Amino acid sequence: MGCCASSLIEEGTHEEEKEQQQTTQKKLSHQFTPPPSSGLDPPTNEASFFSEFSYSYLKAATNNFSSDNIVSESGEKAPNIVYKGRLQNRQWIAVKKFTKMAWPDPKQFSEEACGVGKLRHNRLANLIGYCCDGDERLLVAEYMPNDTLAKHLFHFPTVQVAASLGDFSDSIGENQTIEWAMRLRVAFYIAEALDYCHSEDHSLYHDLNAYRVLFDEHGDPRLSCFGLMKNSRDGKSYSTNLAYMPPEYIKNERVTPESVIYSFGTVLLDLLSGKHIPPSHALDMIRGKNINLLMDSHLEGNFSTEEATVVFGLASQSLQYEPRERPSTKDIVAMLAPLQSKPDIPSHVMLRISKNDSKNDGAPSTPQRPLSPMGEACSRTDLTAIHQILVTMHYRDDEGTNELSFQEWTQQMRDMLEARKRGDFAFRDKDFKTAIDCYSQFIDGGTMVSPTVFARRSLCYLFSDQPDAALLDAMQAQCVYPDWPIAFYMQSVALAKLNMHKDAADMLNEAAGFEVKRQRGGKGS
Template identity: 60%
Template sequence: MGCECSKLYWCCSDAEINGPVPEPQSAQNEEKNELDLPTFHEYTVEQLRIATSGFAVENIVSEHGEKAPNVVYKGKLENQRRIAVKRFNRSAWPDARQFLEEARAVGQLRNHRLANLLGCCCEGDERLLVAEYMPNDTLAKHLFHWDTQPMKWAMRLRVALHLAQALEYCTNKERALYHDLNAYRIVFDDDGNPRLSCFGLMKNSRDGKSYSTNLAFTPPEYLRTGRVTPESVMYSFGTLLLDLLSGKHIPPSHALDLIRDRNLQMLTDSCLEGQFSNDEGTELVRLASRCLQYEPRERPNPKSLVAALIPLQKDTEVPSHVLMGIQHGATALPLSPLGEASLRMDLTAIHEILEKLGYKDDEGAATELSFQMWTNQMQETLNSKKKGDVAFRHKDFRAAIECYTQFIDVGTMVSPTVYARRSLSYLMSEMPNEALNDAVQAQVISPVWHMASYLQAAALTALGRENEAQVALKEGSVLENKKTASA
């Protein structure tokens, strides 16, 4: 980056660091009302168990260690809404009433800059939070552990602005405290837009601590008092600005030393060379320096951060998914013959593929066998499955439904393929609701089976739910590509 000396002095002088920041343009930060989100809901453990395929290992999207013992699963509700479910360990929230009060309060927030809290579950020892699912990883992944391309400067500025806008919204709604703000708390939605996870708005009462990261990154007043304040959140925002500038997680004390020594080249991500001017880099360093002031009262508030970040935005007309290099929409994915058949709702082609596959995708699926397997009843159950297979092969779908239902109702064996075949039989018989239920059940049994997602896409298309069908189609394609790659 290479700031000039005069600019460095301006950047780091106390007068400028603590000086006023212009008021933001109110129109830029108006709360959007078009969010299509349900009101806060209290779920049962069974509902969330089904949504996550029994809290399947395959559905884990993040997990933490001893300092923050919780796991986040991806899942899907009966209405096909994708969710992220955070499951705490038993000691995290001993007071059920406190957990519910916190969750209900956070659940009232609704903003396009947040990964919003949709609900919770508090049954017995279980404490779970349900939020919008963000499919495109965390800021930490894109900034520190990128695979294909480093994050562009324009996108880093957008992340900073969206985060500041999220914090401004929360502050205006009297939820100014955010616990352990870091690059893992910023997630990217379907469009590649950054959002602030709602989970950090919940106070974790496990041990009274609010920071699970290295103490070198915690606000100095937190080390003295053990309490989070709105000014503490601004300090953490400053550490995130350093992350965005450097592409590394640099301790604030070290970063401030580099700034004082005018050694900003060491502070700047070499991947950003030529993407921004000295003035732009200097301004971001100035904002970070203001946020990292030792005295909390000298730090800015979210409103002033938004005002300072709006003029810095670049390439505002370019969608985030383009800047991020993220595939967008089902049509962007290379579809297999099965995916193409699901997209066209070519049920005959799906039938041919499902018939050729046989039952090989049942391998590894949960199978329940009882002592009845040696009895006449078990033999009758297996016979009903065989009759269903014959009917399915000969496209007698009504008979297939009847026989597969007899097999399923006995419940001694669990087969995702039987559910898939009955799902397609329902589709062929113009019973899309029943088909969707069976396709979901097949995915509950086998969470990573792409056929289940493709059948959900076909059923949703038949029901006229095109947007949800596109999501299911994309999920099926991703799962199939992963299976092909691993094979």
């Protein structure tokens, strides 16, 4: 297959393949700059083969990279922004614009883009071009109009927020979540995409998560091609926090085919639970046979326990600590294939979306995210406002995290509670160094676990200009209380302080989603 062929080449002679390679390479030797528009569509599809676009053409296609055309989940705060654009033949495209000098070597960028551009599969949002113009580095892919798996799974209620009060509208019903058969289809299609990439010697996929799974105009899930290329200067293959990274990547920061399987396991957990649960927490529950507690409550009574058990088993295998113990992509496809039901039901029907709406001229925009006062404060990284909210909340969200018998109220327990009390006074008075010391004494005691203490110490670290320690404490709070919005909010602030703005925006969105679910359940936040 030629470097820039637009689709899988039909069987033919070696000479025919060679001739096609040479023809396509000639097309690549010049930048793709269409002639001035004559008012007619071009005679051939501009994206029918892999092309090198000029920067000026992509600038025009995206309306001068207008902020109105941003479709990446993190908006303008992301280091590498994705825009929707339109070719002269009216085809929608997704354009990923890298930061200046993200790829300092133009040859390396061109070679990697051309390699990914060879791939063509209906389970991928395929790469159809790139731009390497001066310092500019851009990728051009097929546009997927029906949002991400993360949006459908975590943020399915379209909630309008009263800006001044942070109240949530209750206009959309719980039935907007993804049904069980569709979740199995998503898992299967993405497994097929990974297996295809593996067969084409592209087995490394960077930062596989629910935001990388996109839905096309038919509602079918596809894997973003952008994850097949790594930003050479950002030094990271994973934007998610440490709790979701493969153990071997934390050790040596190298992505392997087995690392991709681990990340696929985290996506399976997302599909099963409807939440973004740390793998270690989920595995403990699976080993304890608490599978029903992990299942998305919105699916209650509407899924097969036998099928769920199989998928949980596959997730557990994929998340094994030792890379060699994880299944291959072929094994995963083979396990998921028999679980596919409703083959005659189109994906857009199961997603409850309109096919016609997905092709409208405006194309869908990023939905509004609901933000409470805590969310607003965190979005501004307003530490003073966050401090006031945490002081007001006191320990109301710790209820149920510690159930102690009378015999357990030892002198050590009283000492720990006294340390926490001293920490609370120091925290209230903004003596953050003393608060850190007192809260550390409480945490190190190990008898009681308090997500609020971790959140408070996290803020103390932020005030003390220690964002790394703050992030770890916020992650610990999440481990204690997996769907607690405050834990995600504190992670978002710490990530913002670490200049990881895409991650911060993702965490802010997740926190807002959990707040919506709590509000609907009648709990305060």
